[in-house]
Amino acid sequence: MAFEGLADRLQSTIKKMTGKGKVSEQDVKEMAREVRLALLEADVNFKVVKDFVKKIKERSVGAEVMDSLTPGQQVIKIVKEELALLMGGEQSKIKVADRPPTVIMMVGLQGAGKTTTSGKLANLLRKKHNRKPLLVACDVYRPAAIDQLETVGKQLGIPVFSQGTEKKPVDIAKEAIAHAKEEHLDYVIVDTAGRLHIDENLMGELTEIKTEINPDEIFLVVDAMTGQDAVNVAETFDQTLDVTGVVLTKLDGDTRGGAALSIRAVTDKPIKFAGMGEKLDELEAFHPERMASRILGMGDVLTLIEKAQENIDEKKAKELEQKMRSASFTFDDFLDQMEQVKSMGPLDEILGMLPGANKMKGLKNVQIDEKQLVHVEAIIQSMTKKERQDPSVMNASRKKRIAKGSGRPIAEVNRLLKQFDEMKKMMKQMSGMQGGKKGKKKKGLNFPFM
Missing domain, CATH: 1.20.120.140 (SRP54, nucleotide-binding domain)
Known part of the structure; x- marks a missing residue:
């Protein structure tokens, strides 16, 4: 957290x-x-x-x-x-251009995670807001940075505008914007060069790019783990470029992350986004009130609901609820539900968003070993279609085959079968209690393996 x-x-x-x-x-x-x-x-x-x-x-x-x-x-x-x-009071959204494309210039020191964050932002804009972004490789001094951006773009299926290392960054940026207009793209995200430390050449180049392309936003990417240095870097970049917002990376770490709290107060520039992990979908819009709730152990239900809405198929959830009420859900349903919840992010992070989870007995400082989920998947995937639909057909030889196929001990196979059976019985009992005289139903998502 x-x-x-x-x-x-x-x-x-x-x-x-x-x-x-x-x-x-x-x-x-x-x-x-x-x-x-x-x-x-x-x-x-x-x-x-x-x-x-x-x-x-x-x-x-x-x-x-x-x-x-x-x-x-x-x-x-x-x-x-x-x-x-x-931390800013309320969420600060991206300033959108009157006529597309909206141009976002990404700046920051080398190692802050600027290139990956550019990809994450493009992914967020496309996935959450249904926009068409273009990534632009302007770090001509490090061929590895261009390769990295192209790899990220390929992984996400997002176009990357790149012209190698010979052209001036300012010319690449200008041509990229012209290309985006021709292709009717909504956003241009310019990944500029970083340095290991701030120098005049870097600032001169960034100032030139800013003057020529007149970006709608200048996002400073800052490593939240660098302590007080993060604030000093933010001040210097802001004095030269007048940045419009800050993106904090590595906010999922716990070392000295409090320095991030200083950035808004010192620069008076909003924190727009926060990187909550290494994966390309782990960038969140920064909500000061929600983050304050998380820090004080009050949970973050709104973000949890948003994650669920993005990743949980509502139709499937309703179908599963019906199956659970009649105790007719199968291992295939179990696997499907597990995949949906996993797509919401690390389970310990999801638990951390529940109000009071830190005070619940057994949940304080809980470390969820996600390898266990991989083992469960392996066991289920080693079953035949008939076994998944009707676990009662299981006998010793079937269990032995499943154990061998999944690479897990027979004891683990037996434990999963027992837990699954107990869970079905419990759900049937709960369904009976909910369908009493008043016939009240309990609404909400069911996560059978949590």
């Missing part, structure tokens, strides 16, 4: 406030001190921390808390609101 170390510290701090019928100034002082230490430890800019803690203290000892029926809850609400404001 993003900001894991900071999240643990802040959650344990505000937990002391939960349920307090009365909050004294001393309580607020102690909480503010703990919050201050947690933020500094996470490498949040000192001035940012000072202002943040001051606002919390002022609001927490005000009338809205002291006269409240639930002062403890009010203080937590204040911390959440101020944390969201620190």
